[in-house]
Amino acid sequence: MNIATSQVTLTVNGLTTELRSPPATRLAHALRDEHGLTGTKVGCDAGDCGACTVLIDGEQLCACMVSVAQAAGRNVVTVEGLAKNGDLSDLQAAFLRHGAAQCGICTPGMLMAAHDLLGKRGSPSEQEVADALGGVLCRCTGYRKIIDAILDVGGSRRGDEPEIGKAVGSRVGRLDGAPKVTGDDVFGADFAPPGALTLRVIRAPVASGRFRIGDLGAFKAAHPGISAVYTADDIPGHNAFGVYPTGKDQPVLADGLIRYRGEALVAVVGHPGAVAALRDDDLPLHFEQTTPVIGISQAAANGATLVHADRPGNILAEGRLVKGDTAAGFAMADHVAEGAWQTSFVEHAYIEPEAGWAERVGDRIEIHVTTQSPYMDRDEVAHVLGMEKEQIRIVPTACGGGFGGKLDLSVQPLIALAARDLGVPVRCAYTRPESMASSTKRHPAAIRARAGCCADGKLLAFEFHGDFDTGAYASWGPTVADRVPVHATGPYVVSNVKNTSCALLTNAPPSGAFRGFGVPQSAIANEALMDDLAEMCGIDPLDFRLINALRKGDETSSGQRLEYSAGLAECLEALRSAWDTEREEAGRFNAAAGDVRRGVGIAGMWYGCGNTSMSNPSTITIGISAEGQVTLYNGAMDMGQGPNTIMPQIAADALGVPFGRFNVVAGDTDRTADAGKSSASRQTFVSGKAAQRAGENLRTKILRLANVGPNAVLEIDHGKIVVHDGEAERTLDLTAMAADAEGDVLTGKGTFDPPTKPLDDNGQGVPYATYGFGAHLAVADIDMVLGNVKIRRIVAAHDVGRAINPTFLEGQIHGGIAQGLGLALMEEYIPGRTENLHDYLIPTFGDVPPIDVILVEDPEPLGPYGAKGIGEQALIPTAPAIFNAVRHATGVRLHHAPATPCRVRDAILAARKSNHV
Amino acid sequence: MDALHSFEVIRPKTVDEALAARIAHRHSRMIGGGTDLLVNIRRRIETPSVLIDTSDLTDLKTIEHGDTGLSIGASVRLFEVAEHPNIQHFYPAIAQAAGSIAGPTHRNMGTVGGNLCLDTRCIYYNQSEWWREANDHCLKTELGDMCHVAPKSKGVCFATYSGDLAPALMLFGAEIDLLGPDGERTVAMRDFYIGSSRQDGSKGDGINYMAIKPGEFVVRVRASSPGRLISGYDKIRIRRSIEYPVAGCAAALTRDDDTLTDIRIAFTGTNPRPVFLEGTADLAGSTLSDSVLEGIDNLCKDQLMSMKTTFTPGHYRRRVATQMAKRLVGQLFNAAG
Known part of the structure; x- marks a missing residue:
């Protein structure tokens, strides 16, 4: 059989199907483009992520590694083939019930791999699940709930259907869940009009220079x-964007000057085939390379080349917090610990690369795009195009993971300009290498810190300086510089503090927002010092943290007195029983003196919800139609974390109607009010409060x-609302x-805007209205x-104020832990080097251990029914707890994240040399 | 960036048809699962005009096990090797190696022939065209003439061989049956991989890493009977799946009372070839003592050569490969006691 001509026949979901794509087309693309079977996702196009996993002749395979010609005559099943006559399969129902789908971009691949497994093993073990699904990456869930779903595939289908007033606190499934398991959800690359x-963007091949x-x-x-072909000259408005009004320094298309490899230079638009066939060197671009500024030390060096002429010293932003007198504090201290730490660029690695489409509608532009900040996108695109904000409409598609990386513009201004x-x-849809080259990253940090305490363990003084590599453009660099000094002391009471930070510009991709804005990096340093001091004092590390824990009535290092909702001590106490048993067990294990040693580490965390000392209001609206349909217009973008469900849960109780009555309009800037961006762990706290108020407002009107x-x-x-008040009954005729x-x-x-107060020159003030607290315990085996x-094993205790949806909270915590584990052990993006998901390693199925989640509820009066945020809180203590576990096991202090096997081994050898082990 | 160049796919039903297609199309490539080749094609690392898909070659899909040894057809898929009861029982190193490759999708797709011929890898090579262009290409591709790993290498390439099956098969004196325009021939696996990367260029390197003639293709691999050899495979990786080995080690030995009577060790992920450690015979004859382990150390020092071809530093790969070998030998020796 020779297949050179463009037609093959195969079976797809039981139907004989012809594919006319050229034989060299990959099956994933042919299924999507020819037959609209967009449930099969393309995440990497290289067999690294598994998002395109389908069944071919009954077995899971990556459809991006099979050409159409190879698929001829085969029997292909895609996610669209799982539901029968509109009824979800048991597996799909189990995924919904267990919260196994968050953003949903990996869900089709997971389902197909699980389907393959269940066909072979009726009742698989947990290990068999992890092995069989090990070819599919997920960035949201930490895999645990996927395991739960598969092990419970035959379980009861009945979900939580809370009665009136009981939606908050219940484990209702995702309101937008069904399309995520059927493959019907439309992500950024899944649709464009015929x-x-x-x-396609042509990008800079050099890190600095001119073209x-x-x-x-x-x-x-x-x-x-x-x-x-568009160039900088074609930008009608301002060829500069950036999330800060003072930081709009990144050109949409570079104007002759190149500041990082991967920077957008020229945009080419045309028929899909012509664009795909284009090679970069077909374009008449001429480059002149200069020596790039790489890393913090080069950027900070005397006489360093300036990345931006108007930023002396390559300094983008600095942060400072001073309280008390650290010199006096250290002078009084019985013990002082200090150290230096280094972290790396971390890639968001959402499985959905940036994608979207735009069209002109009258004198307006509509942009359908994957995003976590529709209103900011609208304003920024208007600025770039020189149009009024009202002339831009952002209609968010399903968002296949964000984690901070989809807060900045990507395809939006260019597709808008062209349309x-x-x-x-x-x-436009970015390829994986393009996404990795051009998108923002987590800031690498170089930290020096020291801490002092009394003999009884009470902290007296803390000093911290962190330099952060902010890359070529501002993005969210100022936020990192702001947040770090506030949080760097950790969730502990210290009277004498000096915390400073500096964001330095280099010729690397812009560092931006990534789950925690610098706090995960600073927590590594801070929590290592806590263990050092605990050891010096001879105090148990958990007790040491309890001695110093911020509690109600205490003052933070920014001088804010915490009046409510500070449940760190409860979180630490919640870990105690696991702490005691695991430490004892580790001792027994290590007595065997094998090559593997076991350690148990602990770390605390705090994190302010919402913007730092900055207004960040949210508005939510709710409507009831003449037919009696209740709709929540939700501007709080759901990228998997759950606002499309959580807002209706809150609003249902506030309004006093069943949760099941609600549907949601999500994100559309024409139809929803501005609920800010999905970042800073603010949506449940801020938009949730707005949803509560919207529900109450509507209820008041009805009453x-x-x-x-x-x-x-x-x-x-x-058509009506019947109102019962004791004996009385009134009917409102909606149709009239x-x-x-x-x-x-x-x-x-x-509407809700959390109350904050500005920080003064010493960083004193009220930066956040409330904080999330938590602590993690990690058990690690070190070879x-x-x-x-x-x-x-990880045990995670978090004070969430009030658990609106425990399943979603567990999902956020699992996912945060998986990313924290990646930060600690394997994730390292090297600019100019890393460009794919097999050199850039994120945790796979087998890497995330069993996780015990303990939810502590110390209510926050400002929050909706007492709730506050969890998104970033979940990630922060994981890496420090792991590093402390390694230290407990080996006596070796780790100073460089990620602690790859090579670095751990080098650290062990170095410690042996100096007789520390 | 996304589009593949146009190529023709031929799906022969028999080995004879495959050979005829191979002879008719000088610039063809054989494709099994495509997990390596299609990814490289997408990156325009190579642009063959014809792919000969081996998935319908039923003659090459058999695993035969008997008194004389084991024979595995080139089109047998990796999961079949991993799950085969006789391979698990008699050749655990081979089953373990197959079961440890990448992830389940890759093991379902990937074939034995493909894994044996796995292209050597390097961070300057397995990247997008845009990336390689930006780095002035490298000598393993047609457009480059410089090795970024060893700029003074004078045309010698150090790309690393990463197949997991080869070292495990080498423990059992495996031979590869090749078919080509000149007929069938058999090559010992230790002679098949020629990536010595010697400065004098006397043998192969990361570019010419297989002793395969134009038009030839692998039809099967045969391993000798294990006799009393017990074997195992271990690899280090940074995460649990979808990762090439940082380093892999296969080992086999026999033990009579307390005497180590045979010891064989092979590696992957270190050199431009799978390394069958030469000289281990001299280590047999006594119990497993520190001097035997020291002997392994010394042989590894001489024969393992890990360069900066991966994100993990070479010195680490070389050292842990050695450590893994010593540990694996210890475990096997104890298990045999």
């Missing part, structure tokens, strides 16, 4: 499929219309009321010969 042109554009006319003449210029829809008391019970029915543009006849609105570290 006839859409494709945009010149040659004869574009000749290029276009030679490439008839190319409709347009406006050409008058046809234009789409007033019905003229009944506050305890009345609402019964929404088709005037409807707004959404078709709603009754609406409620709520003393090879240097590899295997995490056996």
Whole structure:
């Protein structure tokens, strides 16, 4: 059989199907592009992520590694083939029930791999699940709930259906969950209108230098499929973007100057085939390379080349917090510990690369894009295009993971520019190498810190300086510089503090927002010092933290008195029983004196919810239609963490109707109010409060219309609301009321802006209205010969104020731990080197150990029903707990993240040399 | 960036058809699972005009085990090797090696022939075209003439061989059956991998790493009967799956009372070839003592050569490969006691 012509026949989901794509097309693309089977996702196109896993002749395979010609005659099943006649399979239902799908981008691949396993082993063990699904990466869930779902595939399908007033606290499934398990959810690359042109960005191959554009006319003449080529000169508004009003320093398309490898230079738009066939060197670009500024020490060196001429010393931003007198504090201290730490660039590695499409509608531009900040996107695109904000509409697609990386613009301004210029829809999806080269990263840190305490363990003084490599552009660098001094002392009471930070510009990809904004890095230093001091004092590390824990009534290092919701001590106490048994067990294990040693480490955490000393309001609206449909217009972007479900849970109780009544309109800037960005662990706390107020506002209106008391019970029915107040019963006829543009006849609105106070020159003030607290315990086995570290168990206790949805909270904590484990042990992005997901290692199925989650509820009066945030809190204590576990096992202090086997082994050998072990 | 160059796919039903296609298309490549080749094609590392898909070659899909040894067809997939009861029982190193490769999707797709011929790897090579262009390419590709790993290498390439199966098979004196325009021939595995990367260029390197002639392809691999050899495979990796070995080690030995009577060790992930450690015969004849372990150390020092071809430093790969070998030998010796 020779397959050179463009037609093959195969079976797809039971139907005989013809594919006409050229034989060299990969099956994943043919299924998506020819048959709209976009449930099969493309995350890496190289067999590294497994998002495109399908069944071929009954076995799980990556559809990105099979050409159409090889698939001829085969039997292919995609995720779309799992549900029968609209009924979810047991496996799909179990995924929903257990919260196994967060953002949903890996879910189809996970389902197909699980389907393969369950076909072979009816009741698999946990180990068999981990082995069989080891080819699919997930960045959200930490894999634990996927295991739970597969082990419970035959379980009861009945989910939580809370009665009125009981939605908060219940384990309801995702309101937007079904499309995530059927493959119907539409992500950034999954749709564009017929006839859409494709945009591709040509990127800088050098880290610094200049470039010149040659004869574009000749290029276009030679490439008839190319409709347009855009350069810096074509940007109609401001060719500068950035999340800070004072930090709009990144060009949409570089204007002759290159500041990092991967920077956007030119955008080419044309027919998909013509764009795909284009090679970078087809374009008349001429480069002149200069010596780049690499790393913190080069950037800070005297006479260093300036990355931006207007930023002397390459300093983007500095942060400072001074309280008391550290010199006096250290003078009084019985014990002083100090050290230096270093961390690396960390890639967000969301499984969905940046993607979207745009079209011109009248004099407006509509942009459908994967994002975690639709309103900021709108404002920034307007700024770039020189248009009014109201002329831009952002319609978020499903977001396949963000973690901070989708707060900055990516495809948005370019597809908007092209769609406006050409008058046809234009789409763009980054490849994995492109995403990794161009997107923001976690800031690498170089930290020096010291801490002093009394003989009884009470902390007296703390000093910290962190330099952060902020890359080529501002992005969220100022936030890191702000947040770090506030948090660097850790969740402990210290009277004499001096914390400083500096964000330095280099010729690396911009460092931006990544789950924790510098705090995960600083926690590594801080929590190592706590263990050092505990050892010097001869105090148990858990007790040492309890002695110093911030509690209600204590003052933080920024001088803020905590009045409510400071549950660190409860979290630490919650770990005690595991701490005692695991330490004892480790002692027994190590008595055997084998090559592997076991250690148990602990670390505390705190993290302020919302922006630092900055207004960050959210508004949520709710409507009831004449038919009695309740809709929550949710501007709080759901990237898997759950606002599309959590906001209705909160609003349902505030309004006094069943959760099941709600549907959600998500993110659309024309239809929702601004609920800020999904970052800074703010959505549950800030937008959640707005949702509560919106529900209360609507309830008040209904009660007033019905003229009944506050305890009345609402019964929404088709076309009417029946209001019961004791004996009285009133009926509101919804059909008689005037409807707004959404078709709603009754609406409620709520806004919340968490109260903060500015920080003075010494960093004193009220930076956040509330803080999340928590502590992790890690049990680790360290191979003393090879240097590899295997995490056996994590116990995580978090004060969440109030658990709105325990399943989602566990999911956030699992996922945060997985990313913290990656930060600690394996994740290291090297600019100019790392560009794919097999050199950049994120934890796989077998790397995330069993996790015990303990939810502590110390209510925050400002939050919705007492709730506060969890997104970033979940990640922060993991890496320090792991490092402390390694130290407990080996006596070796780790100073460099990630602690790869090579670094651990080198540290063990170095310590042996100096007789420390 | 995404589009593959256009190529033709031929799916022969028989080995004869495959050979005919191979002869008819001089620039063809054989493709098994494609987990290595298609990824390299996407990166334009190579652009063959014809792919000969081996997935319908039923003659090459058999595993035969008997008194004389083991024979595995080139189109047998990796998971079949890992799960085969006789291989697990008689050749545990081979089953363990197969079961440790990448992830389950890759083991379902990848074939024995493909894994044996796995292209050597280097951080300057297994990257996108854009990346390689930006780094002036390297001598393993047609467009480059410089080795970034060893700039003074004078045209010698140090890309690392990372296949897991080869070292395990080498323990059992495996031979590879090749078929080509000149007929069938058999090559001992130790002679098949020629990536010595010697400065005098006398043998192969990371570019020419297999003793394979134009038009030839692997039809099967045969291993001798294990006799009383007990064997095992271990590898170090940074995460549990979807990762090439940082270093891998296969070992086999026989023990009579307290005497180590045979000892064989082979490595992957260190050199431009799988390394069958030469000289271990001299270590047999006594019990497993410190001097035997020291002997392994010394042989490894001479024969393992790990360069900066991966994200993990070479000195580490070389040392832990050695440590793994000593540990594995110790475990096998104890298990045999």
